Amino acid sequence: MLDAVSAEATMSQYPLLARIQDPVDLRALSSEQLKQLATELRAFLIDSVSRTGGHLAAGLGVVELTIALHHVFDTPHDRLVWDVGHQAYPHKILTGRRDRMHRMRMKDGLSGFPKRSESRYDTFGVGHSSTSISAALGMSIAARLKGEQRHVIAVIGDGSLGAGMAFEALNHGGPLDPDLLVILNDNEMSISPPVGGISTHLARLLSSQVYTSMREGSKTALRRMPHLRELVGRWEEHMKGMVMPSTMFEELGFNYIGPIDGHDMDDLLSTLHNMKAMPGPRFLHVATQKGRGYEPAEGQPVQFHGVTPFDAKTGRMHKKSGGKTYTQIFGDWLCEAAAVEPRLLAITPAMREGSGMVAFSERFPERYFDVGIAEQHAVTLAAGMACEGMKPVVAIYSTFLQRAYDQLVHDVCLQGLDVTFAVDRAGLVGADGATHAGSFDLSFGRPLPNFVIMAPADENECRRMLQTALEHPGPAMVRYPRGAGPGVEIDLQAGVLPIGEAELLRQGRHVALLGFGSRVAPALEVGEELNVTVANMRFVKPLDERLILELADQHELLITIEENVISGGAGSAVSELLAAHGLTVRCVHLGLPDVCQEQASHNEQLHVCGLDAPGIRAAVLSELADLGLDPQLNSALARESA
Structure with a gap:
């Protein structure tokens, strides 16, 4: 730098x-x-x-x-x-x-x-x-x-x-x-x-x-x-x-x-x-x-539209470390699914490269539709296709889906049409800052009727959820973050997920961490250290009500964790469920605060919001102390307390 x-x-x-x-x-x-x-x-x-x-x-x-x-x-x-x-x-x-x-x-x-x-x-x-x-x-x-x-x-x-x-x-x-x-x-x-x-x-x-x-x-x-x-x-x-x-x-x-x-x-x-x-x-x-005036950019203007650091003399980008990104996983799945399902059509509002659709556009040009910067049209176009028995997939950034909210509500969800939304850049996006952060999609998607909302915890789950959304006979959204996942190997034989079914990752004491999407991995890290229960919720709508009620009955404290604003988000859905059943178990929500997140690295943003592993850990310890619960949950916590 x-x-x-x-x-x-x-x-x-x-x-x-x-x-x-x-x-x-x-x-x-x-x-x-x-x-x-x-x-x-x-x-x-x-x-x-x-x-x-x-x-x-x-x-x-x-x-x-x-x-x-x-x-x-x-x-x-x-x-x-x-x-x-x-x-x-x-x-x-x-x-x-x-x-x-x-x-x-x-x-x-x-x-x-x-x-x-x-x-x-x-x-x-x-x-x-x-x-x-x-x-x-x-x-x-x-x-x-x-x-x-x-x-x-x-x-x-x-x-x-x-x-x-x-x-x-x-x-x-x-x-x-x-x-x-x-x-x-x-x-x-x-x-x-x-x-x-x-x-x-x-x-x-x-x-x-x-x-x-x-x-x-x-x-x-x-x-x-x-x-x-x-x-x-x-x-x-x-x-x-x-x-x-x-x-x-x-x-x-x-x-x-x-x-x-x-x-x-x-x-x-x-x-x-x-x-x-x-x-x-x-x-x-x-x-x-x-x-x-810069030959590499003149020859490849799309590649040089948004860049990582590069060699100014040669134009070569510095190599990125890490595994496959969620965007690449979507692009691979899209081609594989299209080869099997002839009714699959793919739509993007001018984000072919950013949404990982280059390969699809080349392999299936007659089934690929770039509508330009016209998010409203993209969603209603998909609705029209679904009316005629096709299975459109709208690949769109979370921040851009906001621009087509009325179409999502009126043209897709109210009619219960079979449209799959592959929502990229969900949550914080690092250097692009507040204007491009996908902070609100869970909150604005949750109230919509007939809408299934999924958030994958890892790469393999992302692929399974995309297939689940495609096969679901109604509107469904898979929202995934920018960048790479935790590094889970993809199982091409893994089938679709049962709608509304979460996964209990570990059983612990006193506290249950309910992780949604990208926050499951750090939640599990904290769960292993502090010996608390961890659930991968998978579905924001419909929730796994049975599991949540069981966890509420077995624990003194529930903590929900999501990379979305707290207001109206997945945690709010959990609290609404508990209130509807008259349960008074303490429920704490970790998520994005009610401020616009300024540009920084993604890890810096997560740390500021208390959504990385240290932040989640600190929240658990603080809540245990407030409730007067025994902090000696396991030997690791005992050493920390000492």
């Missing part, structure tokens, strides 16, 4: 960047100096992320655009809103956080995404996609109502623009005539023809003061001649439509300019200066290259 001293020492390689402590500094630079700054910023970004890991390719693609935006606009008075935030590292470097980049995505360090509490230049906290236009529109409306003169700019990627929320904002915003500039960073999806000389010339022309004055002046002159005004308006849109990708944005009320080359600093500066002076809602289409 690069410490602060060595980080500052490296700045001798970047003499111009070293002078930039604030965007005010770069506004004094000439066009040629800005080009040199772009070269230095790109090199610094590669060096920095190679040491810490993080998001790289997207940021490399917007280096020139980021510089141009901060040069032309008076940020932070003018509001700059980034979508998702993967591309915001250059923005962070230029806005006073360069010397903290060595702590990117680490405990007490910089967030991997724009964050309002981190900098006044981060005008809106992001992490999920397609929110920028809505947020920027809200800021523009607020400024107008308060009588404040400021520009508001939203930067959104082509993938994010495909989500319904972005179009909802465009549809609403155009007629309101806000002072809003939406910039489409088109870096991969090929929604437009390649940038050429004619397109660039047209963009300069249409954004120029002369054209804008003529356009606005003609509107005034033709106000009393509606038929002629309509004719001229149609001619203008027809001419634009002949040489531009689409007049769709014009139909939504935005003055469309572009596409322009997002790596040509002169074109960017000229067009942005012109568009800054234009009134009303504007839409600038900028073509960029993801991974620009």
